[in-house]
Amino acid sequence: MTEEEVGAAVPKEQRQGWGQFLKSIATFSGDLSSMTAPSFILSPVSLTEYPSYWCEHPEEFAAIAQGKDQIERMTLVLKWFIGTLKGQYTARNTSMGSEKKPLNPVLGELFLGKWPEKGSRGETTLVSEQVSHHPPVTAYHIENAKAGVSLEGHNAQKTSFSGRTIQVKQVGHAILRVKPQGSSEEELYLLTLPNLLIEGLWYGSPYVELSGSSYIQSSAGLTATVNYAGKGYFSGKAHSFKATIGSGSNALYTIEGEWVGTSKFKGKSPSGKKDEVFWDASTPREELEVQAIDSQGPMESRNIWKHVADGIRSGDYEAASKDKSRIENEQRQKRKDEAAAGTPHQLEYFVHLDDDKEYAELAAHFGGKPANEDGYRRKPRA
Secondary structure, three states: OOOOOOOOOOOOHHHHOOOOOOHHHHHHOOOOHHHOOOHHEEEEEEEEHHHHHOOOOOHHHHHHOOOOOHHHHHHHHHHHHHHHHHHOOOOOHHHHOOEEEEEOOOOOEEEEEOOOOOOOOOEEEEEEEEEEEEEEEEEEEEEEEEOOOEEEEEEEEEEEOOOOEEEEEEEEEEEEEEEOOOOOOOEEEEEOOOOOEEEEOOOOOOOOEEEEEEEEEEEOOOEEEEEEOOOOOOOOOEEEEEEEEOOEEEEEEEEEOOOOOOEEEEOOOOOOOOOEEEEOOOOOOOOOOOOOOOHHHOEEEHHEEEEEEEHHHHHHHHHHHOOOOHHHHHHHHHHHHEEEEEEOOOOEEEEEEEHHHHHHHHHHOOOOOOOOOOEEEEEOOO
């Protein structure tokens, strides 16, 4: 590719900066997430907001507990999970033209919101907290108490550059807790996270592709395996996946398609129909409700990053960079003051687990790490 073609999709006045950024990541040693990125490639949204993408289809989340048996509930869990992917990985930056680097949250940053009760589904609440800054880790808890469904997990990223692609290894997992209707017993579902490839960098039009495999493992012994691929695999289209639901070597159902479009059962579905539609990603997503910024606390995400986000959205990158530097410098000083006083930061909503035993027990079913995976749990509410 010629120098003229580098950053072809970037506005002319920013192409030089884009080229310099590409050179810097190509020669950078270590985790790219620690790099300071120029404001024009930043998203106006902090990573603490990203857990909200898990529940932009609150009806599907609430419906899991209504499954009549373990197999139907696993099918509903997989459907809900596939339904989260478009929002999480392609639709979040549509208004910005291409994939942008999210804002790195400050330690203790909070994002709080809810999907209000509609009909019989009940209210769904979200609590997201930045529980570590080095390395950056976000913990979250989503719950619909009326439906008997909750999700709890944490997420971090390890990022590297290879050739012309940024490779993102997602670190962490989530535990889904389901209390089936009419039952006092709780079912657990472990969800692991897919890895990401950031493609299209050279032209200045980055986009996300999922790679590798992820798993959903139920405490009842059922496993859903999801394999991801780009153009040339399975359907021959980008953003493709193939999923199976099974027990041991016995595959019960297979689903194929595009996680940004339509997917179908391959062969018979649980209803007995052949090649039935599994999920249609054009189903409208429902954003959560968040308090107005002037009503938010000092550690809430949109309050912290208000001026940075305003600058990015308006194209005033100088103002965005200036306020971003102010926030980062204040945080460095805060950590120094805490160290000097011997008063380390205390988490507000979560507690850290050195060894998540629920993860270890469930992951052993599909060959995951047997132990020593840390985790986070929501603190008991008063």
